[in-house]
Amino acid sequence: MTDTTFTQATARGWLRSQSRWSPFEIIFWLALLLPFFLFPTYLPLASQIAIAALFALSVDLILGYAGIITLGHAMFFGLGAYCAALLGKAGWGEPISGLLLSGLFAGIIGFIASFIIVRVQHLALLMITLGLGLLTQELANALTWLTGGTDGLRIPRTWPIFNYFRFDLWGYTGYGYTLAVLFICFLLSRRIVNSSFGLALRGVRENIKRMPAIGSAYQSHQQKIYAISAAMAGMAGALLAQTTSTVTLEVLSFNRSADVVVMLILGGTGRLYGAIVGAIIFLIARDQLAGVNPQYWYFWIGLLLMVVVLFMPKGILGFVSRLAGRRD
Amino acid sequence: MLTRRVTLALGVALAMSTSALAQETVKIGVILPYSGPFADAANQLQAGIDLYIAKHGDTVAGKKIELIKKDTGGPNADTAQRAAQELVVRDGADIIAGFALTPEALGAAPVAEEAQKLMVVMNAATSNVTEQSEYIVRTGVTIPQVNYALGKWAFEEGGVKQAYTLVSDYGPGHDAEKSFSAGFTEAGGKMLGSDRTPVANPDFSAFVQRVKDANPEAVYIFVPGGAQPAAIGKALADRGLNPPATKIFAQGELTHPEALESMGENARGIITTFHYTLERDDPLNKEFVDGYTAANNGRQPDLFSIGGYDGMHLIYEALKKTNGDASGDALLEAAKGMSWDSPRGPMSIDPETRDVVQTVYIREVQEVDGKLQNVVIHEIPNVKDPLH
Numbered sequence: 015m016t017d018t019t020f021t022q023a024t025a026r027g028w029l030r031s032q033s034r035w036s037p038f039e040i041i042f043w044l045a046l047l048l049p050f051f052l053f054p055t056y057l058p059l060a061s062q063i064a065i066a067a068l069f070a071l072s073v074d075l076i077l078g079y080a081g082i083i084t085l086g087h088a089m090f091f092g093l094g095a096y097c098a099a100l101l102g103k104a105g106w107g108e109p110i111s112g113l114l115l116s117g118l119f120a121g122i123i124g125f126i127a128s129f130i131i132v133r134v135q136h137l138a139l140l141m142i143t144l145g146l147g148l149l150t151q152e153l154a155n156a157l158t159w160l161t162g163g164t165d166g167l168r169i170p171r172t173w174p175i176f177n178y179f180r181f182d183l184w185g186y187t188g189y190g191y192t193l194a195v196l197f198i199c200f201l202l203s204r205r206i207v208n209s210s211f212g213l214a215l216r217g218v219r220e221n222i223k224r225m226p227a228i229g230s231a232y233q234s235h236q237q238k239i240y241a242i243s244a245a246m247a248g249m250a251g252a253l254l255a256q257t258t259s260t261v262t263l264e265v266l267s268f269n270r271s272a273d274v275v276v277m278l279i280l281g282g283t284g285r286l287y288g289a290i291v292g293a294i295i296f297l298i299a300r301d302q303l304a305g306v307n308p309q310y311w312y313f314w315i316g317l318l319l320m321v322v323v324l325f326m327p328k329g330i331l332g333f334v335s336r337l338a339g340r341r342d
Numbered sequence: 343m344l345t346r347r348v349t350l351a352l353g354v355a356l357a358m359s360t361s362a363l364a365q366e367t368v369k370i371g372v373i374l375p376y377s378g379p380f381a382d383a384a385n386q387l388q389a390g391i392d393l394y395i396a397k398h399g400d401t402v403a404g405k406k407i408e409l410i411k412k413d414t415g416g417p418n419a420d421t422a423q424r425a426a427q428e429l430v431v432r433d434g435a436d437i438i439a440g441f442a443l444t445p446e447a448l449g450a451a452p453v454a455e456e457a458q459k460l461m462v463v464m465n466a467a468t469s470n471v472t473e474q475s476e477y478i479v480r481t482g483v484t485i486p487q488v489n490y491a492l493g494k495w496a497f498e499e500g501g502v503k504q505a506y507t508l509v510s511d512y513g514p515g516h517d518a519e520k521s522f523s524a525g526f527t528e529a530g531g532k533m534l535g536s537d538r539t540p541v542a543n544p545d546f547s548a549f550v551q552r553v554k555d556a557n558p559e560a561v562y563i564f565v566p567g568g569a570q571p572a573a574i575g576k577a578l579a580d581r582g583l584n585p586p587a588t589k590i591f592a593q594g595e596l597t598h599p600e601a602l603e604s605m606g607e608n609a610r611g612i613i614t615t616f617h618y619t620l621e622r623d624d625p626l627n628k629e630f631v632d633g634y635t636a637a638n639n640g641r642q643p644d645l646f647s648i649g650g651y652d653g654m655h656l657i658y659e660a661l662k663k664t665n666g667d668a669s670g671d672a673l674l675e676a677a678k679g680m681s682w683d684s685p686r687g688p689m690s691i692d693p694e695t696r697d698v699v700q701t702v703y704i705r706e707v708q709e710v711d712g713k714l715q716n717v718v719i720h721e722i723p724n725v726k727d728p729l730h
Contacts, residue, residue, distance in 0.1 A: 056432070058428060059424065062424060162513075183430070258424070258449065261419065261420075262420075262449075263417070264416065264417060304376075308374075311377060
């Protein structure tokens with residue numbers, strides 16, 4: 015009868031065992047360096063994938079772990095992008111401080127928005143996030159003097175990173191920069207989901223009514239993760255603005271919010287690598303299919319999505335881990 | 343044995359000649375919104391490009407023309423930028439062209455600048471596009487170009503002393519409102535007021551009532567294509583705001599043949615300004631329209647088609663001038679100041695601004711042979727963009 019009490023020490027041990035690095039993960043991250051050597055002409059695509067992966071990661075934190083469904087997360091992506099763009103336009107082109115400021119800005123707005131978000135669930139939550147996203151886009155459209163409206167903004171080239179790595183035409187710096195930011199944010203997310211806070215979030219996702227019953231303040235948990243996720247989405251947007259030197263209303267569009275959910279469904283929600291794998295598959299498929307047929311490539315994306323949803327309900331990674339015989 | 347050697351030699355010669363030919367290509371990257379809500383514009387523009395190539399062959403100055411198409415999916419500056427980047431570094435494109443929408447052109451401009459490639463903007467109609475890079479040449483139209491001219495004409499020739507504007511609340515609408523008002527007031531006219539309607543607006547009656555209350559001599563309207571021309575035409579007619587009592591001014595898309603069909607009788611008497619008139623009586627234009635409709639199942643050309651067609655003309659003529667040298671600087675020099683007769687009428691490239699200079703047509707919707715169509719009532723030659 016000695017092992018029936020689940021002591022704090024074993025809980026900590028369990029969390030620690032969850033956060034141990036597996037060799038697969040190390041290989042995965044090393045593989046992300048391959049484009050530098052194998053596909054140097056695909057680096058612009060690779061950096062857009064890294065940006066999309068970061069955005070998908072931010073949505074996974076709330077959708078996959080905290081059970082907050084959203085169709086308006088492009089709002090924070092766009093706010094970050096415009097923040098970085100306006101900083102650049104005002105004459106401050108230093109990338110890293112610009113990135114952090116944009117993330118902070120999106121995070122603050124996310125925290126404010128979270129007061130509404132935590133009060134609703136399910137369909138109402140979808141509508142609220144959708145509405146907030148559309149309102150933000152319309153606001154940006156109305157503020158043409160600030161945002162450039164439908165024409166978009168062109169910003170001066172971002173300054174070299176550490177005053178040394180210039181943003182080049184081939185995209186070496188662009189990919190190195192976006193990949194580094196993705197990796198750091200991934201480490202952060204990994205730390206979050208494998209903490210007791212992350213465990214509480216999963217509890218919220220599984221049964222929101224039981225959490226108060228065991229004395230867990232689920233609303234403040236949700237608010238925290240929502241603000242963190244908004245900041246991360248804002249950083250993804252800032253990366254896009256900084257690496258492409260342009261920003262348009264499209265960064266706030268419903269399409270972007272929907273695409274990121276599609277990426278998550280493809281890769282598998284509730285697992286951090288699902289976000290990255292989903293972004294890789296979605297963007298490479300789009301690039302290749304659009305190359306074959308620039309008009310009707312969306313058909314194939316739709317087909318891919320249907321196949322994944324029908325035959326791999328837990329996404330491609332969920333399918334792979336089932337094949338490997340591992341339980342979630 | 344002999345035959346074997348001959349075939350071998352032939353094979354080698356063939357291989358060499360094809361490899362020689364392969365070096366003799368000029369690659370043109372075409373960046374357009376082939377998918378998404380603007381796919382129709384992209385198809386019309388592409389059809390203009392294709393018609394030019396079909397008519398003039400795919401070889402210029404000894405070089406074979408090869409098109410590489412890239413989709414942007416809509417007004418996405420980042421996708422356009424990546425497309426341009428890939429065209430230059432991966433596909434080895436010599437020229438980048440296309441650009442139906444302004445954000446696409448803004449996105450690709452830094453790449454053209456850095457890679458020093460000629461960039462032919464075939465439509466994107468915001469004034470500042472050509473200022474984004476020294477390598478940009480535009481063959482389409484700018485919104486201020488046609489609307490400023492209309493504003494000026496309305497006061498000087500149209501006999502209108504005061505007017506009202508009603509435009510859709512987005513970039514092109516703002517540009518149109520600004521440039522029409524500028525042309526009109528600078529000539530001496532007075533603006534009674536201006537209103538903006540939501541971009542996707544199904545009902546104009548409240549807005550039109552406001553216009554009616556101001557009792558202007560003329561109203562200038564700008565709405566995106568689709569269902570809106572018919573809706574606003576109806577709202578204006580319902581409130582009795584129609585010609586000849588009140589003049590209606592607009593940019594040419596409003597009374598494009600397809601829109602005219604949906605507007606019906608309400609279109610009669612509307613005065614529009616445009617750089618291309620489908621019905622203009624001119625042998626070059628007739629040949630263009632006939633060739634276009636024959637190649638596209640009866641679909642008629644529009645502003646996108648003519649922009650693509652003339653854009654290809656510019657590329658072909660510039661290549662002829664440089665004897666096939668496709669470097670950005672050589673082509674740019676050849677393009678500056680170039681002038682030619684297009685199906686739209688005489689046009690040229692301003693050597694200073696690299697922007698299009700062309701005739702602006704003031705047209706009125708009139709009945710011809712029992713059918714409503716745009717009839718040119720005035721021509722203003724050599725109009726430049728007023729904002730440069």
